[in-house]
Amino acid sequence: xxxxxxxxxxxxxxxxxxxxxxxxxxxxxxxxxxxxxxxxxxxxxxxxxxxxxxxxxxxxxxxxxxxxxxxxxxxxxxxxxxxxxxxxxxxxxxxxxxxxxxxxxxxxxxxxxxxxxxxxxxxxxxxxxxxxxxxxxxxxxxxxxxxxxxxxxxxxxxxxxxxxxxxxxxxxxxxxxxxxxxxxxxxxxxxxxxxxxxxxxxxxxxxxxxxxxxxxxxxxxxxxxxxxxxxxxxxxxxxxxxxxxxxxxxxxxxxxxxxxxxxxxxxxxxxxxxxxxxxxxxxxxxxxxxxxxxxxxxxxxxxxxxxxxxxxxxxxxxxxxxxxxxxxxxxxxxxxxxxxxxxxxxxxxxxxxxxxxxx
Amino acid sequence: xxxxxxxxxxxxxxxxxxxxxxxxxxxxxxxxxxxxxxxxxxxxxxxxxxxxxxxxxxxxxxxxxxxxxxxxxxxxxxxxxxxxxxxxxxxxxxxxxxxxxxxxxxxxxxxxxxxxxxxxxxxxxxxxxxxxxxxxxxxxxxxxxxxxxxxxxxxxxxxxxxxxxxxxxxxxxxxxxxxxxxxxxxxxxxxxxxxxxxxxxxxxxxxxxxxxxxxxxxxxxxxxxxxxxxxxxxxxxxxxxxxxxxxxxxxxxxxxxxxxxxxxxxxxxxxxxxxxxxx
Numbered sequence: 001x002x003x004x005x006x007x008x009x010x011x012x013x014x015x016x017x018x019x020x021x022x023x024x025x026x027x028x029x030x031x032x033x034x035x036x037x038x039x040x041x042x043x044x045x046x047x048x049x050x051x052x053x054x055x056x057x058x059x060x061x062x063x064x065x066x067x068x069x070x071x072x073x074x075x076x077x078x079x080x081x082x083x084x085x086x087x088x089x090x091x092x093x094x095x096x097x098x099x100x101x102x103x104x105x106x107x108x109x110x111x112x113x114x115x116x117x118x119x120x121x122x123x124x125x126x127x128x129x130x131x132x133x134x135x136x137x138x139x140x141x142x143x144x145x146x147x148x149x150x151x152x153x154x155x156x157x158x159x160x161x162x163x164x165x166x167x168x169x170x171x172x173x174x175x176x177x178x179x180x181x182x183x184x185x186x187x188x189x190x191x192x193x194x195x196x197x198x199x200x201x202x203x204x205x206x207x208x209x210x211x212x213x214x215x216x217x218x219x220x221x222x223x224x225x226x227x228x229x230x231x232x233x234x235x236x237x238x239x240x241x242x243x244x245x246x247x248x249x250x251x252x253x254x255x256x257x258x259x260x261x262x263x264x265x266x267x268x269x270x271x272x273x274x275x276x277x278x279x280x281x282x283x284x285x286x287x288x289x290x291x292x293x294x295x296x297x298x299x300x301x302x303x304x305x306x307x308x309x310x311x312x313x314x315x316x317x318x319x320x321x322x323x324x325x326x327x328x329x330x331x332x333x334x335x336x337x338x339x340x341x342x343x344x345x346x347x348x349x350x351x352x353x354x355x356x357x358x359x
Numbered sequence: 360x361x362x363x364x365x366x367x368x369x370x371x372x373x374x375x376x377x378x379x380x381x382x383x384x385x386x387x388x389x390x391x392x393x394x395x396x397x398x399x400x401x402x403x404x405x406x407x408x409x410x411x412x413x414x415x416x417x418x419x420x421x422x423x424x425x426x427x428x429x430x431x432x433x434x435x436x437x438x439x440x441x442x443x444x445x446x447x448x449x450x451x452x453x454x455x456x457x458x459x460x461x462x463x464x465x466x467x468x469x470x471x472x473x474x475x476x477x478x479x480x481x482x483x484x485x486x487x488x489x490x491x492x493x494x495x496x497x498x499x500x501x502x503x504x505x506x507x508x509x510x511x512x513x514x515x516x517x518x519x520x521x522x523x524x525x526x527x528x529x530x531x532x533x534x535x536x537x538x539x540x541x542x543x544x545x546x547x548x549x550x551x552x553x554x555x556x557x558x559x560x561x562x563x564x565x566x567x568x569x570x571x572x573x574x575x576x577x578x579x580x581x582x583x584x585x586x587x588x589x590x591x592x593x594x595x596x597x598x599x600x601x602x603x604x605x606x607x608x609x610x611x612x613x614x615x616x617x618x619x620x621x622x623x624x625x626x627x628x629x630x631x632x633x634x635x636x637x638x
Contacts, residue, residue, distance in 0.1 A: 053532050074538035086529035090551045099547075100537035147537070 002064060002154035002187045003029045004050065009059035011045050019045045021211040027189065032181050034202030035191045042211040044159055047191045051080050051157050063154060079148035080157040083164065085140045087132040094128040097146045118146040138169045158190040162197065174201060195235050207231050229355035232282045232348055238312060241322035243281045244352065247274045255281055259317035261296040265344040270359050280355065282348035285325035289341045297340040304332050395606035418603035428608065430583065431590035438500055438586060439568040442507040446515055446564035447557060454519025455545060472513040484577050491578060498580050506578060507568040515560045522556035523549065558626035562619055569616060587612050
């Protein structure tokens, strides 16, 4: 049993910098939780507090039923994988993996068995006598994983473990870590700034900004129901388009921007309640459709980015620039005018001042 | 900037300059050696031959049999070895504290350490002399060891601190999570990684004590406690200078330093080029 309970966790540096603010989180046993956010959002600080490398300024942290605020890192039964791997350069791969076990006075045959087992799992068996500098980036990362695995901890912590790898290797290691989670069935907490990594790996994702948890949810729910403008813009690539305008009822309900208008389905009472209000409309690039008939939303094509399976179109109106993503692989020409449409169910409405979701 | 290919003339010139400077530094050593193997009556010989036709090792034999040279040698070895041990262990630990821990007076202490290097040793001789008398360490190994260790420490502490600063924090954090306490982390992770810096620190400390004359001359009166540089000076303190003995002594004195340099050269090179390669 290795659930984690974070209650009103704060981190304040030197009485001035409030790095983590009132974080409340329940992390389930065997859950793969991803902490994501831009740099400086407090995600790494939070992870380091869980590890015991940073003191908790206030709040309560529990692993299982045990309060760990004042428990030293080595007694928390956690293992951590660092961004720069943090392998001991003067030790071989074997010694690196065995170090933690030897310190815990585990008998030699057992240490050997565990290291061999982890090495096999991570395909490191042939490299056990090498020093870290003789390994490639991917191999070093696997050694760092191995060092964590052999300890059989209750909780694995990952601090941006893949950000030093090239794109191809990152995708591969991402899969390996997921497989590992499936196999070990252990609670894992994973910090990243990469939303793709977050979406593909997490059972649940915690989006953070300025030390505050914005939203903690499943990847799909985060995508379909972002709680505010920040989350909407952070998850998804290319990022969500935002339009500032007013909801009006002229010949039916519509969203009016100074450059265009989009008709809204008026079967929703919630939308009707927003009538004559200034709102922020969020539409994902993949939810904007190209219409063959003229609509109230016309834009000029500025840049075309063909990716093979799909195309990103960068469009502009008089005062706006935004993106569209389509899998219709037709010929486009720069400068051509395009009529656009969007279904009401794919629209996200946010309060213009608070930027919180209203519909 | 990458150096382009040198023309033959440029290469020749470069070698000529290098050879010239090598000759400058080698010539005195060769002359000293040459004098040490000349018979006593041929000291001022005008011959340019490095090895005189009637070369003799008599001066070396006399050095070890007729003079208390072995005594001075062992004094110097004891003092230098102990200074090395103390300076390395103190610099290794103090440098670590300065590099890793935040405490009151940390920055000002670092500045204070470097400030002591601004004053020439001659200026410090009198206060050192008074201090050592008052703690009863005058005219003893202990006094000399304290003086030398104190002289070596400021530089070596800075040296060690600078090296520790290049070792990433995450190694210690990884060790902490692996279950190592602060001492184990220092001993098993940090120190092995700091070997190049330790080698330079050791060499510097040893040299501080090994070839020092001025402080020793003030602090030591008892002839049985004389170190090598003081012993060598004895050869010239009478009416005539025993140049043969003096030169032979000088050659022998430099041997341990050469051995140290050669055996530590691997570490010295990696220590001096530190930080140039990430890895």
